[in-house]
Amino acid sequence: MLESLVVDNFTIIEHLEVDFHHGLSTLTGETGAGKSIIIDAIAQIAGAKSSKELIRHGSDKATILAEFSHFPFSSLKKLFEQNDIDLDEDYLSIQKEIKKNGRGIARINGSVVNGSFLRQVGDHLFNIEEQSKHQQLLNADAQLALLDAFSGKKLVQTLASYEKTYRELRSIKLKKEEIQKKNQDLKERLDYLKFADQEITEVDPKIGEDQRLEEKKIQLSNFEKISSSLQQIQTLIGGEDSIQDLLGQAQALSDSLENYGSSYQKIADNLTNAIEAVNDAMSEVSDVSDTLDLNDENELELVMERLSSFDQLKKKYGGTLEEVLSYQKKARSEIKFAENSEQSLKEYDEKYRLYLEQAHQLADKLTDIRKKSADKLEPLINSELKTLEFQNSKFEIKFTKSELQERGQDHLMFMVQTNIGEKMLPLAEIASGGELSRILLALKSVFSQFFENVTFIFDEIDSGVSGRAAQSMADKIYQIARSNQVISITHLPQLAAMSDYQYLIEKKIVDNRTISSVRLLDQKERVDEIAQMLTGTKMTKVTKDHAMEMLELAQKSKERE
Incomplete structure (x- = not known):
């Protein structure tokens, strides 16, 4: 869990300190106030590529410091041991400095680490979903990766054996081609x-x-x-x-x-x-x-x-x-x-045949595991979709067999029917922005139960959603936050009302410089901010009463949960 974040001289942030908590935290504020900049700072801690453009104008460097508790210790322990870095079960710190030349220097618990290691650690600590990345869900490779993550250890072991065999198969083929060319x-x-x-x-x-x-x-x-x-x-x-x-x-x-x-x-x-x-x-x-x-x-x-x-x-x-x-x-x-080449080619042909046979056997095993996992995943996704106002929707995973690839022989596609009587179509062909956001959230909701102490970051995942669907999304995100820390940028008053902690991001001019700041809102301030989100213009007593009612209803809903 991300406990605290300290940011210095990062884009329009001069200095920012914020403490986070378990549960659902929302970041709200006007467009352009700097909400996404905080997510960008967290992404740097998670291993995102550095750039000199991220340094505040006039500064020599940008610095980000994050501190964690209740993190996935068991899954990180082996990774840290392999890199000779000490890991305390109760505390973890990551610091990232971005120099003027754009080079980033990362330290974990005080030890300098490379970018690859930082990204591996970040993958264990965070599950970041930005609005710009929603389209990745439409990619067949991303869909296969999601199903594989759901399939668990049995698939991981079989996939490791397959990948080893496939690499050997490719190596034999390259050597054979090299002999033929020579x-x-x-x-x-x-x-x-x-x-x-x-x-x-x-x-x-x-x-x-x-x-x-x-x-x-x-x-x-x-x-x-x-x-x-x-x-x-x-x-x-x-x-x-x-x-x-x-x-x-x-x-x-x-x-x-x-x-x-x-x-x-x-x-x-x-x-x-x-x-x-x-x-x-x-x-x-x-x-x-x-x-x-x-x-x-x-x-x-x-x-x-x-x-x-x-x-x-x-x-x-x-x-x-x-x-x-x-x-x-x-x-x-x-x-x-x-x-001797003719004899060598015959030997490679025989070796290739044996590895090809083994690769096909493992690929068939992968297909079997994936199809069984798909049979379990489909009803779970369909159940989640119904709670997100897809009452008549249907979700299926379509398999087609391809030539042997790095991850097997399976080409799969997420298929969705959003209304009765319509054909099952690939997700990419039928989903609007709002529909895609809800389907993505349904997937996240299912997969969240397989994560141990991971911080979910949602950057406007609710984009394009309104009405009853908006409330359904708010409820679903809160359900994810019951077992995981969730930090979400939102423009939805329904989601802001459901949050356990609401932070306001503000932008102001000081000495002709733009500065972004963040502060945790108390109950009265939350009423005003949600009322402002409801109207978008001038607040009235009606909008304030509405905001107060939303907070009360949200509290009752959380108590029922």
């Missing part, structure tokens, strides 16, 4: 892929081989220079008057200096290291010279041919040998896919 694309290039694989396989390149062959090509192309340089190095290191001879002489001299002090030892050590380094270099030159076999024109020709074959592959399949081999790997994968 197969079609491959047919046009399969020969090329096989040729590419064979061509790369014949060359059989290895990663880095081109770099090694490029180095060898340089060596083979410069054989004379390399051979000559190696011979000169060997002469310089080990020939007559070579580096080795000179270093040997220097080492002998350094050895003779050791007798003159330890400081000469470092010279001897360095010369020893130099001799070892020169010997190592000579050994390496000798090893290279012994294995040198670069004067082979046939080998150079072979290297050039192989490098040329690499260049051809790179031009076709990638700029490097790594890319060429990657292309071959992908080509082989696609070739294998094409070779």
Whole structure:
């Protein structure tokens, strides 16, 4: 139950605080006073989309705070646990801030939550019916959703199994179509892929081989220079008057200096290291010279041919040998896919057949549950319609079978006969605004008994209704309010008189700014407001007496209830 609402800088509301109560509360006032703005503020708490246009002109942000007690704790507990948010059984608060950029920040019990979670919580706390949404009742999907809500847990469980099967069915179909499309694309290039694989396989390149062959090509192309340089190095290191001879002489001299002090030892050590380094270099030159076999024109020709074959592959399949081999790997994968696709399609066909059979079985079960629920719902709606001045009306739910959809195979339509002798026609074809409002209320009245501590919000649900039908609607809304909190915007004096609490929404000009305010009316003020609603112009003693009589009759009616 919504206990209190605090609104700051929201459209024409500068600051508003209002306490609500269990039972039926009506919001009355002149057109344009801001009644619907309060419903809009509640809708923000329930998860409606934010907009910077909702911020009062000249303000940095709009803020809405709602506090609840006696809310559907059991149904919310699991949802809160899944999102790691604490939930007290006796208190719940929701705050919504709308920033200048239009972004909304919501907090539940102080914890920041996203819009999706806020909407889920709002669905548990509120059942909001705005005048602009009445037409949704004419939509077949909305009618199916209402019947499913009436059908209860058995349908929920079966529908969950069906939806899981249907999703798998669609997934199999998409995968099958993907294979077929890929197969079609491959047919046009399969020969090329096989040729590419064979061509790369014949060359059989290895990663880095081109770099090694490029180095060898340089060596083979410069054989004379390399051979000559190696011979000169060997002469310089080990020939007559070579580096080795000179270093040997220097080492002998350094050895003779050791007798003159330890400081000469470092010279001897360095010369020893130099001799070892020169010997190592000579050994390496000798090893290279012994294995040198670069004067082979046939080998150079072979290297050039192989490098040329690499260049051809790179031009076709990638700029490097790594890319060429990657292309071959992908080509082989696609070739294998094409070779195995027929078998895959057969497997998917069998899998699809099994899931399709299962989906049809579950869809049939859903149809059976829905038809049994419709048989129970129809007399309840017909009974409610009679209390709403549809004495000769008849309500039926018509089923037609469709292709498998997300919620089964049922396409249904709410059919109504409003007068004896007329045909049963879809609700959308026969209902006027007033008739639609009463039929909607009949549905709400039936479904209200399945809600636990939900706040019903009615925004001018009585639009287009007058006379006896208006009183019938007032009585029906009061019946809903006996087990649920109801907040209703109304222009009907009959409904205002039946309310337990009546709030007046007023609009006034302060410092050249429009401000909307709300206050709870006492008994005397209610008489004046209902009299004003009766006349629409100047009140008279007659209208005031009439208003007082309406309140007295309403009180007696409530006592009988």
